[in-house]
Amino acid sequence: MGRIISTVNMKGGVGKTTLTVNLATCLAKNHEKRVLVLDLDSQISATLSLMSPHDFAKTRKKRKTLTYLLDSIIQPNPYNKLDIYDIICPSICNIQGLELLPGDIELYDEYIVSEMLHKQAIEQEETNFDKVWNHFERILIQKILEPIKDDYDFIIMDCAPGYNLLTRSGIAASDFYLLPARPEPLSIVGMQLLERRISKLKESHQNQQDINIRLLGVVFILSGGGLLSRYYQQVMKRVKEDFEPQHLFQNAIPMDVNVAKAVDMFMPVVVGMPSSSGAKAFAKLTEEFLAKLS
Numbered sequence: 001m002g003r004i005i006s007t008v009n010m011k012g013g014v015g016k017t018t019l020t021v022n023l024a025t026c027l028a029k030n031h032e033k034r035v036l037v038l039d040l041d042s043q044i045s046a047t048l049s050l051m052s053p054h055d056f057a058k059t060r061k062k063r064k065t066l067t068y069l070l071d072s073i074i075q076p077n078p079y080n081k082l083d084i085y086d087i088i089c090p091s092i093c094n095i096q097g098l099e100l101l102p103g104d105i106e107l108y109d110e111y112i113v114s115e116m117l118h119k120q121a122i123e124q125e126e127t128n129f130d131k132v133w134n135h136f137e138r139i140l141i142q143k144i145l146e147p148i149k150d151d152y153d154f155i156i157m158d159c160a161p162g163y164n165l166l167t168r169s170g171i172a173a174s175d176f177y178l179l180p181a182r183p184e185p186l187s188i189v190g191m192q193l194l195e196r197r198i199s200k201l202k203e204s205h206q207n208q209q210d211i212n213i214r215l216l217g218v219v220f221i222l223s224g225g226g227l228l229s230r231y232y233q234q235v236m237k238r239v240k241e242d243f244e245p246q247h248l249f250q251n252a253i254p255m256d257v258n259v260a261k262a263v264d265m266f267m268p269v270v271v272g273m274p275s276s277s278g279a280k281a282f283a284k285l286t287e288e289f290l291a292k293l294s
Contacts, residue, residue, distance in 0.1 A: 002036075002152035003293065004145065005216065006170050006177040010197070011190030012161035015180040015221025017045040018259060020158040022279075023178075025268040026286035028098035033153040036088065039066065039103030040141075040166045046158035047102045050092045052266045056102065059089070065104040069144050074113055084148055093271045099152075107166065134204055137165060138211070142173040161190075163197055171198060172205065176216040176293075183220060183235040191218065192242065216292055218243055219285065220252040249292075251285040253278060 007020045020037060027033040039046040047056055059065060064087045072080050089100045113136075121132045145155060157174070159167040171177065179194065181187045195215075202211050218239060220232070232252075239248065253259075256278030262269035270279040 002149050002155050003176065004149065004155045004157070004174045006157045006159050006174040007180060008159040008167060008171065008177055008194060009180055009187070009190045010161060010163065010193040011187055014182050014187050014190065015253070017049055017158050018221055019178060019180045019219055020046055020156050021049045022268045022270050022282040023286055023289060024154070024156050025093065025095060025098055025270050026282055027154055028095050029270065030283060030286065031290065032097065034097045034151065036099045036101060036152045036155045038101045038155060038157040040157050040170050041103060041160040042105055042107050044103045044105060047100065048266060049263055049268060050100050050266070051089065059102055060104065065102045067104040067107055070108045073140065073143060074108060074116055084144065093267050095271070110165065113165065137169050138172050138205055140169040141166065145173060168201060171201060171213055172211050174213045176214055178216055179218045180221050181218055183232040188235065188238060215247050217247050217249045219249045249285060249288055251281060251288050253281045253285065
């Protein structure tokens with residue numbers, strides 16, 4: 001059975017996507033793992049980090065994105081012919097074992113979700129709407145992944161910043177989560193908010209199947225040298241007050257312009273520029289990641 005991992009922070013711009021796609025690529029490329037990247041963010045950054053906009057446009061035109069699977073649950077249609085195997089893109093970046101379930105810029109309509117669940121509550125004579133919503137939240141991503149979760153060593157989900165339905169459902173379906181952060185105060189606030197939200201999520205589902213997600217570790221992305229390095233140490237001191245040592249990755253990702261350049265090439269830096277400092281750092285981080293899980 002594959003391990004399901006969410007990459008998540010309440011704040012955007014902290015390196016979630018960078019961490020997700022490069023970790024997934026290193027696992028497949030360097031360690032021969034079979035890895036699925038699932039893009040849960042309507043900004044589709046993970047999708048466009050692994051395929052060109054042109055290829056995504058063709059994929060979306062064929063409706064082969066996450067939206068199709070969500071619609072099949074939210075608005076079942078007997079004429080739908082595709083399943084998750086039809087939608088997953090194999091051998092991304094020509095790497096055997098690296099696969100992508102593309103996201104979409106329009107994932108779901110929350111009004112339609114609320115309307116559907118309201119009807120369910122009436123049919124079930126359930127007066128507690130929160131209970132119906134919590135159950136749907138608990139099973140949505142889990143239901144999508146159920147047919148294929150045993151096909152992979154790792155399923156890594158790039159969650160949207162904030163705390164929408166898909167982020168909550170992704171967290172609920174996960175075994176572990178990675179907490180990417182930048183050495184800046186708002187990033188730390190995002191980490192603290194996430195910890196509180198996960199605690200509340202577990203509490204709200206305590207009468208249903210348990211949510212067993214655990215923190216695998218905090219990863220600092222794009223930390224530079226010089227003055228920033230001294231500031232980084234100050235931020236790390238603050239983080240150590242909130243997290244146990246085993247929840248802090250020792251390998252951080254250094255500031256490297258090649259990481260940004262690789263995004264313009266629609267591929268991870270570990271593929272586009274494997275000799276760069278950023279790519280080498282991700283390779284070491286991946287080894288630490290596997291050591292933590294073992």
